[in-house]
Amino acid sequence: MEFTTESESNYNDLDKMSIHDILTNINKEDATVANSVSKSLPQIEKLATIATERMKKGGRLFYIGAGTSGRLGVLDASECPPTFGVPFDWVVGIIAGGDTAIRKAVENAEDDYNQAWLDLQEFAINEDDVVVGIAASGTTPYVIGGLESANKNGIVTGCIVCNSGSPVAAVAQYPVEIVVGPEFVSGSTRMKSGTAQKMALNMLSTTVMIQLGRVKGNKMVDMQLTNNKLFSRGIRMIMADTGATQEEAAQLLEQFGNVRKAIENYQHH
Structure with a gap:
């Protein structure tokens, strides 16, 4: 299956471009991201609605991901306590390979199908909680395995991916698919895909926190x-x-x- 996130850049000879042209072209690509996100608003709304319902009952919101996707989940989770004054365990970001992987890539961590569920169990995850898998490609075994186990255990699952028709979205009950197209540097999903994921995570956590009464x-x-x-x-x-x-x-x-x-x-x- 050919995925957009892996497709070739619309730009050639990046190494021959001037700094001005590199910046202009990256910015041109970035300008398209918010529009891509807007097409996924109905999906984001469904996920935000179920997450709000569960959290009103005392459930928590978990993010699981590897690499850039994992880091963005950790980032969003770690910003909720200072912003909204909520306990640090209301929104939890888990990255494949553990916290070391926030700074330094951990080899093959994303390929471990069973590890995410083990990581989630350390938090005594239960059916009040919601697990959102974050994966630009939508093919990360760590995320697929985590969502499948969550489903089997009656836990609500969602995802944020940047390809359509991906295995991660097929597993998630509330998939969010934001297709941003080829990256400026072919396959570099920390760029537009990462920006789209950051936007979606901001929307999700902020909406839920407002609904939970954490903004006046x-x-x-x-x-x-x-x-x-x-x-x-x-x-x-x-x-x-x-x-x-x-x-x-x-x-x-x-x-x-x-x-x-x-x-x-x-x-x-």
Whole structure:
């Protein structure tokens, strides 16, 4: 089967191009990605809907993937606690080859059909949870095996892939297929495919978190205040929401350590 992600670049002689032309052509390709994602919105909506339902019942969201796809899952998962103030085990990113593989490619890790399910079992995965396999090619054995085992154990499965008609999408109950076409460097799926996956993951986790009540209006009221910039942002949110002075807002934030709680505990004098 011929997959788009492996197809030859629309550009030849990259090594003879000027820096200006390389950048212009990469940008031209990147500009098409959001449009490709828009065609998959109905699929993303179905996955976000079931993920929200499960998480409202106390389930968790798991991402499994190898290489770039695995790293993007880890990235999205690791950004949920600071952004939305949720426990670190609500959204979990698992990469083939373990955390070492985030920095350094682990040989043959993606070819192990049984390992993803073993990795998931370390988190006592159960039928309240949702497992999303991320694989640009849609052929990664690590991801296929993980999704098949999840299905057998009555766990909801989804995927984000960049080919149509792939084995991963065939296994997933809620497949998301974003076909971005040939990469600028033939087969380099960290480029457009990676960008498409990043967009889809952002959409999925943000939508679910808003649905779970972790955003107020348009503000991250549950964010962790881990640096001065975020503390100042928190003060501005409290002032805007309550009409408190800067001094009052700062005092409330010191006291409660959380924007939402500060706003709830503000008494107008």
